[in-house]
Amino acid sequence: MSASPFIQEEEYAGGRFDWSLWRRILGHARSHRRWFWTMICSGLVLAGTETLLPISNAWLIDEAVAGRTGAAFMWYAILYVALVTAFSIIVWIFIRAAGHLSTGVAYDLREQGFARLQTLPFSYYDTRPTGWLVSRLTSDCTKISGLLPWFLLDLAWGSSFLTGIAVAMFILDWQLALWVLVIVPPLALVSWYFQRKLLRSSRLVRRTNSIITGVYNEGLMGVRTTRTLAREDESLAEFQEQSGDLKRFTIRNSLQSAVYLPCIISLGAVGVGMAIWKGGVQIQAGSDLSLGDLIAFMQFAVLFSMPIQEIAARITDLQAAQAAAERIQTLIETVPEIRDSPEVAEAMRSAPPGGPEDGGRSDITTIEFKHVDFWYKPDEPVLLDFNLRVADGQTVALVGATGGGKSTIASLAARFYEPRRGEILIDGVEYRQRSLHWYQSQLGVVLQTPHLFSGTIRENIRYGRLDASQAEVEQAARLVNAHNFIESHDGGYDAEVGEGGSKLSVGQRQLIALARAVLADPQIFIMDEATSSVDTETEQLIQSAIDTVLAGRIAFVIAHRLSTIRAADVILVIDHGRIVEQGTHRELLAAKGRYWRLYTRQEAEEEEAAMGRDGRAD
Ligand SMILES: Nc1ncnc2c1ncn2[C@@H]1O[C@H](COP(=O)(O)OP(=O)(O)OP(=O)(O)O)[C@@H](O)[C@H]1O
Ligand SMILES: [Mg+2]
Structure with missing residues (x-):
């Protein structure tokens, strides 16, 4: 089975992290300044409260050991409630901010993407299937905008939490801090390694899955052909092969995630062990390290892996979404091949409203193709x-x-x-x-497969000239002999045509498109197989009408x-x-x-x- 170039493009982002791309994508988030900074500040405050907890625990333990329990427990309770309350408020704030930010970014991306699509020439559409374009504006936008807020939050939270923990440990006891920090490089390495592995294997799972969907589709749609060509065995074999791959990749992916977490936990345990060993020795030797400090160290050693894991995961998320980001960003940045030259654009800006360059009428009498x-x-x-x-x-x-x-x-x-x-x-x-x-x-253009917009027949004809009266709409329909079929149609002019005109026959759609073009009263008519799906008798009826319409105007008729x-x-x-x-x-x-x-x-x-x-x- 040959994969289309557009499926292959999905797989593109196996490579390096593209900083400049993500900077441009982050630019979309930065334009929602308020929510952008709310996410960053939330991360900072969260990290602050989380660093304070082990420290306050240490203090409580030391007070208890010293026998000053009464007041200490009260103050601890107050501090604890205050921290947890602050924590909950921040959670509420950042969930809200994330919602605003991701909706805002999704809106921007969609709007800019759609606006761009409206200006791109047909040649752009020749090479990209509609389904592909639609998923750019839907799933790609959702993917990117859903990631950004959490990336900002986790980046701010993770880096400041790491700094907070390190600073707290150094203040408590810098030598012990160095011992515990020994686990940081292997933690970072393991996280990075497994995240990459997981990214790769989950991508394989997804790709195999979409190939299987394709095989399913082809198998089901082509089932008659397959049977008549007696190709069932081959179809089944192909399916089994892909299914086998899927099974292998899925197992590999689960195995990897099964190993990842225990590795992280063990490394954390090494950190805790370091704290107990080196700290215990110090306490025994009678240094000024307290029991509370030691317990704080142990907690910090466990906590250390969290931000590292989260930052690695968010960066992997970005990498997984890099293909989507690349597609949507290139779409937004595509410069249309067919566009007004700078001089024309300038002239348009200074042109008087209603003049020819502003869309006003002027008679066109000749068209000439030269070499x-x-x-x-x-x-x-x-x-x-x-x-x-x-x-x-x-x-x-x-x-x-x-x-x-x-x-x-x-x-x-x-x-x-x-x-x-x-x-x-x-x-x-x-x-x-x-x-x-x-x-x-x-121009008035009518093609072999004319496009109707969902809405009524009347609306579709009126699309040719929005200020046309009812009478004018009907007159145009009469002119192309569409009136009779519309009148006898259930619902008449107010009948819904369905999505893309799906509730009408192709011939009926052509009649409506003709009426629409006639109503627009263009200078130049282009009709490409415009009546090819209409029966011969109707076509002869339309013919004289068309001849009248075309009289005196330039027309290309195919x-x-x-x-x-x-x-x-x-x-x-x-x-x-x-x-x-x-x-x-x-x-x-x-x-x-x-x-x-x-x-x-x-x-x-x-x-x-x-x-x-x-x-x-x-
Ligand atoms: N969008 C496109 N992308 C690439 N090649 C195209 C495209 N449209 C047409 N062609 C190619 O250009 C040539 C001329 O096609 P064109 O559609 O102009 O022919 P036509 O005379 O209108 O044919 P028909 O009578 O079948 O409508 C053909 O070889 C066709 O394969
Ligand atoms: Mg053609």
């Missing part, structure tokens, strides 16, 4: 030195073999993509010198059914990115070339189909 080269992938040119001039509101029909480049020409005309070489002039001006917003607001483009001012037969024939319907038929062959073959097929229908009807 245009275009490719999606550098080594596979689609168009080479393509030239075309469309003037005086002509309708240009593009026909020809699949993969010839028709949709590409239309996309270039729409500036969904820009020429790699050469230029496209709108009324004599290279379109990159105009604003993208202005140009695209002059259609497989040649009967629909007969009225075009010029028909281009496109093959391998070149115009191989050009003329009106009549001229091309008279020339008896490629177009004539295509046309007569289709006519014969349609007649046959019609006869078949009539025959059945009889």
